[in-house]
Amino acid sequence: MPMSKSNAMSADGHVARKRFGQNFLHDPGLISRIIGLIDPRPGDRLVEIGPGQAALTEPLIRSAGHVHAIEIDRDLCVRLRDRFSDAELSVEQQDVLRLDFQRLSEQLGGPVRIVGNLPYNISTPILFHLLEAAQCIVDQHVMLQKEVVDRMVAPHGSKIYGRLSVILQARYRMVRCLAVPPGAFLPAPKVDSAVIRMVPLPISEIQVQDWPIFSAVVAMAFSQRRKMLRNTLAAYVDCVDWTALGIAPTQRAEELSVRQFIDLANAVASIPAPLKGGQGIETGAP
Ligand code: SAM
16 A cells, blocks of 8 residues: 555554654664664563554564553554454553553552653653653653754753753663664654663662752753843842852853752752742652
8 A cells, every 4th residue: 555644554554643643663674673772571561652553562572572552542452452462462542641650560560661652742741751750660762753862862061952951861861772764654754763762860879859849940940041040040049059059140051060950959959948939849759
């Protein structure tokens, strides 16, 4: 069946749904390289986000024996259940953004390994949702837009260094593993893609004392990235010992390293509540 870019139909008659970000991998060489990066082993608690037509699922099952998959598309769930036995694949028809990963890891008996060629329209919300569950995740191998991966691993001082880079680098070790061209997918997306490996830092290496405050400080600092910290963080400017932190309030957010952001947020966290102001600070932590 010929494929058009906007309305690709696979051999089994499934029409790719744009609203679910469906771009299916079809390049066998590339699929085996991705599986090699994941290195699935028998007994791994593999959780795949968006199995689609099982391009990754099938080789994952072959190596690990079982995959637990989260797929929003009801038609694809039916096809997956027809194709694999319950012993090989459990399919949860669910929006991954509503999935309680803590509950899932308890159900599966321990920390899970996340795999997914993610729907690009919601890739950043998925990353932040996974961040909340980082304590029950062994590692994540995810395919994303290359531009998003570049931002995730960007060093301070670069133009693309931002909130995503700081928050994720404070919680994960990340390695960009593989660049993937549009032609590896059907239908072909308009953008380049990349696979990234993310390993949550062990608790002993996490320096952030208060995640909601850290998250709020980073968001405020980058809210107007050209402005100086003394403007974006005006609420804290008089309560923080900038000299002790080795940061000048005249610096801009993109000049601060992740470690400096952590030190700054920890200093804000230690300000007595009546002085803190605290706009935009929510509760809850990864
Ligand atoms: N893994 C397959 C592959 O590599 O060929 C499909 C990847 S495709 C880019 C993204 C998959 O995520 C689709 O199967 C889509 O239906 C599913 N999906 C989209 N939004 C989702 C959501 N909110 N929750 C769970 N799955 C979702």
